Amino acid sequence: MIDQRKFPEKAVLFAGALFSDPEVVEPAFAMLVEAFGDFLLASPPLKWNYTDYYDQELGTPIKRRYVFFRSIIDPSFLVKAKRITNEIETEFLHSGSRRINLDPGYLTLAKVVLASGKNYSHRIYLGKGVYAEIELYFQAGKYNAFHYTYPDYRDARFLKFFMKARGLLKTRLDGYPALTAK
DSSP, rough: OOOGGSSSOEEEEEEEEEEEGGHHHHHHHHHHHHHHHEEEEEEOOOOOSOOTHHHHHHHOOOOEEEEEEEEOGGGGHHHHHHHHHHHHHHHTOOTTBBBEEEEEEEEESSSSHHHHEETTOEEEEEEETEEEEEEEEETTTTTEEOOOOOOOHOOOOHHHHHHHHHHHHHOTTTTTOOEOOO
């Protein structure tokens, strides 16, 4: 019998995009597809007004979209994914400011993990300037938030996409090779 404790959960890679200029979304998403493969699921652009932190950089009104990729990944791929999304963001700089903010993460049957370039008390350093935090955990048939979870990850509009992606992952786990960090 194989000891399953030695193997991480398989996951679905996703990216959260914040933007105000709809013209940058499709070219940025095309670059994401080139890097990570086809989308499994994509949310429509939804209003994002939880803070004014990004207003000056991205402009207003800000929209949020989540895209989930078809590929099943090993969670260690998150470091590489964050570095790739950082590179994609730089392709759309205007006068030194981002026009799109792309944050990758992964979803497993048990949790939703988000990558960040910023350290904080609840974040774990993964290497190469990338930190990770668990945004949501699955219990009692739904994803639940922590006290530090970002407001949009708590929002029912967005939670339904995470639940839908979880359902799709659950049906796909057998027989798919995982992308790895190598």
